[in-house]
Amino acid sequence: MSASKNASIPFIDLAAQRRRIGPAIDAALVAVAEAGQYIMGPEVAKLEAELATFCGAAHVISCASGTDALILSLMAKGIGSGDAVLCPSFTFAATAEAVALVGATPVFVDIEADTFDMSATSLREGISTARAAGLRPVGIIVVDLFGQPADYDAIEAIAAENGLWILDDAAQAFGATYRGRAIGRIGQMTATSFFPAKPLGCYGDGGAIFTDDADLASILRSLRVHGQGSDKYDNVRIGLSGRLDTMQAAVLLEKLRVFPEEIVARDRIAATYGEGLAGDVIVPTVIEGATSVWAQYTIRLPAGTRDTVAAALKAVGIPTAVYYPKPLHLQTAYRHFPVAGNGLPVSEGVAEQVLSLPMHPYLDLPTQTRIIDEVRAAVRATR
Template structure:
C-alpha cells in the first residue's frame, strides 16, 4: 500500500474536536488571566472550586497542581507516615501507590474484581490482615474509580469503618461518574482527582483537586498547598508543598466544566456502540449495578490465545491507535515490587495486565469513525 493510500489516522483522544466546539471561549478566558496577571491564586481558582463543589455536591474543593499532589496532600494532612500501611489496588496507575510511598508509609497492594477492574473487597480484607501481620498499622484505603467507573464505595466504607481506616477515593479517572445516584466527590473522607489533559475533564497542563466535607481537613489542605503556611506566610506551621493550581488552568477548566455533562452523555453513547459492536467478540467493560462511568478509557479483554501485540499492530496498520493500561500492575514494577501484597497474591491484576487493551474513546467519536474501529477489531480477531 503506498503512502497516499494509508487510512486517515484516528485520534485516541480528540482534544482538538473539543477545542473547536468551545470556540473562542477558552481563548477569551485565558486572555482575561493574561490581562489581570494574577497567575497564582487568581479569582478563577476560587470560582472553579465553587463550580466543582456545586457539580459534585462536596462542601469543600481544594484545587491543586496534579492528581498525585491531591492524593499526597490528603495523606500528609492525616499525618500518614513510617509504620503506617495504606491499602491500594495493584491494577492502577503508579501515582496511587507512589503518593503513599512518598510519605514513608507502606503501600500494601490488593487485587481487583475481574469484571469491573476495581478494588476487590475480599482481597482488601486480606490485605489489612497482611499489613497487621507485618507489624504495620493500617491507616487508610485508596479505592480507585478505574477507567471512569465508580468503585463499590458501600462495601469499601463498611470494611474501612470496621477496621478503623479512612477512605481516600482516587477519582483521577472517575470524576463525573456516580455511585448509587451520588456523584463522586462525596464518598469517604476525601476524593482526589486529576485534570491531566487526557482525563474526561482535563486542563491544558497538569492540575488536580481534592473534595471533602470535612472543614478541618479542608483548612489543613489549603495550608499544605502553600508550603504549610499558617496565618503568617513566614510562619509555616507544618510541612507542605507547592501544590497550587495555576490560574490559567482554572480558567480553562471553568469553560470545560460547562459542557462536561453533555460530554459524559456522549461518552456513554460511544461506550454503548462499542458494547453492541464488540460484545460477542471480546470481553467488554461491564458496569456494576448502581454505578455509572465517564469512560476515561474503553478497555476490552482479548480472547485467550490472541496475541495482543499482533492485534495492536493490525489496528495500527488501519490507522487506529490502541493503548495498554497497564502492562504491569504496580506490584510487578521495579520501584514497587518489594512492598507487601495481600495474602493469596494478586492473580486478577496479573491476568488483566496480560490481556487488556484500550480503544479510542472520547466525546467526539462519531458513529462512522467508530464503525471503522469496530470493523478493524473484527478483522484483526479473524486474521
C-alpha cells in the first residue's frame, strides 16, 4: 500500500507480510496448540532441517534468541577467564555481552566505513593489544552488520595465521552470501537471531547456530537443555535453558517459504535507494562477490546534520533510526575492556553519521520514491 503526502509510514512493515501469509501462520499455530507439544515439538526439528537445506550447513541447532546463540557457541568452545575474543565495537551489545558473560574479555576492533564491517587491519592490531595485556587471543566474532558479510578472505587469513576460530554473528545477515558461500557456512560456527524485526523473524525471540562440526553440534544440543546427557536428569555439563519453542518454529517455517522472494525484493529496494540518493548522501556498498539481505538501509550524513535531517523526515511522516549512536567501547558497561591499537576512529566517526531508512520487502515504489524525495530535500536544506 502506498502512502499519501505526509502520511506516517512504518519503519519495518510486519503487517504487510502478515497480510500475505497470516492465514498460513495462524493455521500452523493452531496445529501446535492442538497437538500440545509446546516445547521441542516436531516443528523444531523440521525447522532445523529446512534451515540446513537453505544454507547448506551440516547441523542447525535452534535456540531461544540470538544472544543465546552467541553464548551457547562460546560455551561450546569452553571460553573463559584469560581468553580474549576479538569483536567489533560498532554493533549491538549482545556481541560483546556474550563474551563477558562467559568470563572472557572482549577486545574491540574497528570497522570499514564503507561496509560497517570488521577491519582486517584493526583486527591485527587487536590481536597484538590482547597479547600485550596478557590475554590469550582465542577467537574472533565477526559481525555481518546491516545484512552483508564482512571481508572473510582477509579475516580468515589472519585467523589462520594466529590459530583463532571464527564465530560469525549473522543476526542481521542470514540469507546473504559471500563469494559462493552462504551465511551459515562461514567460520566454525554461525549464530543468528529470529527477532521479529530481522529479515527472517518470528513472533517473539528465537535464534539458531549453524556448524559443520558434528562434535560441536552435539555439545550445543546438550548445552541448550541444561547440559543434559542421556536424558534430562543426566546432566554432563553446565548448560542453560535455551530452547526455541514450538510456536516460534511453526511461525518460522511459514516465513521461510517466502524468504527467498523477500530477499530479492530487499535487494531491489536497496538498489532503488542507492540510485535515488547517491550524490546527496553516502550510500552503503556491498563488497565484490557478496550479497546482502539489507536488514537495515543505512546512509551516512555529514557530522552535525543527522538530527536535523531526522527531524525533518519525522515531520513528514517518515521514521528513521540510528544504529548505533555510541560504539560499545564508549558505553559504561564496556569501556574498561581493551581497544585495538590507538583507538577506533572509524567506529566513533560513523556513529555520528549513520541514519537508517525504512526497509522491508513490502516497501512499494511510490512510498519509496516519497522517502527518497524527502531525504534529498532534508539533506539539501542543511547545506
